[in-house]
Amino acid sequence: xxxxTQIPAALSVPEGENLVLNCSFTDSAxxxxxxxxxxxxxxxxxxxxxxxxxxxxxxGRLNASLDKSSGRSTLYIAASQPGDSATYLCAVSPFLQTxxxxxxxxxGTRLTVIP
Amino acid sequence: xxxxxxxxxxxxxxxxxxxSLKCEQHLGHNAMYWYKQSAKKPLELMxxxxxxxxxENNSVPSRFSPECPNSSHLFLHLHTLQPEDSALYLCASSxxxxxxxxxxxxGTRLTVV
Numbered sequence: 001x002x003x004x005t006q007i008p009a010a011l012s013v014p015e016g017e018n019l020v021l022n023c024s025f026t027d028s029a030x031x032x033x034x035x036x037x038x039x040x041x042x043x044x045x046x047x048x049x050x051x052x053x054x055x056x057x058x059x060g061r062l063n064a065s066l067d068k069s070s071g072r073s074t075l076y077i078a079a080s081q082p083g084d085s086a087t088y089l090c091a092v093s094p095f096l097q098t099x100x101x102x103x104x105x106x107x108g109t110r111l112t113v114i115p
Numbered sequence: 116x117x118x119x120x121x122x123x124x125x126x127x128x129x130x131x132x133x134x135s136l137k138c139e140q141h142l143g144h145n146a147m148y149w150y151k152q153s154a155k156k157p158l159e160l161m162x163x164x165x166x167x168x169x170x171e172n173n174s175v176p177s178r179f180s181p182e183c184p185n186s187s188h189l190f191l192h193l194h195t196l197q198p199e200d201s202a203l204y205l206c207a208s209s210x211x212x213x214x215x216x217x218x219x220x221x222g223t224r225l226t227v228v
Contacts, residue, residue, distance in 0.1 A: 004157070034216060043205055043221035045117065089158075091217075102173075103217060105157040 002027045006090055006106035013080055014114050021075040021109045023090030028068050035064050035075050036089040038108070044089065048075070080113045087111070118142045119220035121206050127226045128196065136191040136223045138206030146212045147189045149181060152203040152222070164189060165212040196227045 003026045013019050023033070032051045036044040048057045048064040050073070056065040063076040077084060087108040094102070119140045128134050138147065149161040163171035164183040178200075180192040189206060206220040 032216075036219070041203070041222075041224060043117070043119075043121070044207075044219035046216060046218065049216045091158075102160045102163075102171075103158070107155065107157050 002030075002092060002094060002104040004090060004092055004104050004106040006088075006109050008109060009107065010110045010112070012112040012114060015080060015082060017080050017113075018076070018078050019080055019111070021077070021088050021090075021111070023073040023075070023106055025071045025073075025092050025104070027094070028071050030068065030092045030094060033064075033066055033073050033090065033092050034103070035062075035073075036091065038087045038089060040087075047088075077111075080111075082113045082115050085111055085113050117218050117220065119206055119208055119218050121204075121220035121223050123223060124221065125224045125226075127228060128193070129228055130196060130198070132196075133192070133194040135193065136204055136206075136225075138189040138191075138220055140187055140206075140208045140218070140220075142208060142218060144208035144210050144218070145186055146209045147183060147186075148207040148209075148217070149189065149191055150205040150207060150219075152205060154202075158205065162191075163212070170212065193225075196225075198227050201225055201227045 005024045034049045035047045050057050050066045061078040066073045087110045089108045091103040091105045122137045146165045150158045160173045161175045162181040167183045182190040203222045205222045207217045209217045
């Protein structure tokens, strides 16, 4: 069964700093990987989706990379702002051929950006 | 607003009550999902529907009963819940089953007393 791990569980940084969040997964047979943001008590907002054939995706100050063979993804946030404070979740989707219809989530990294 | 709308946003119910959670999407997606998010645990898949047919029931107790009357609406009927069922219940949709980008709703925060 696919297991997704996110380290660290929590991270505090001063405003303006660049930072990297890590995600690792045990089964490299994935179809895509998605990064989400979750504000306290709220639902998930999709940030970036990387297909298994891609190496990275960028959106504004966010850049996500994928190394499928090593089972790793990183989310890079440039010039962090207090509004970036949230929990960041990584989720992988298995190959369609497996018949699985699930997203496998990590437990997230809670980011606090200090003004 | 993500395009997936969940109501109510908050719900407090007694263990003997019956209530329903509602999810609605007008994104033209064909697959819809219920997830449960408990404190300090990864999101857990509960149910999957594709074109209004249930395709997966992830070992969920029968006190949770899903309904998908059409491809835009998904319900989760609740009865005789336990306090440990208190959680954030999230609805999601995707263009097709399983392997496309997912869009999540804002969730229903359920408290069972």
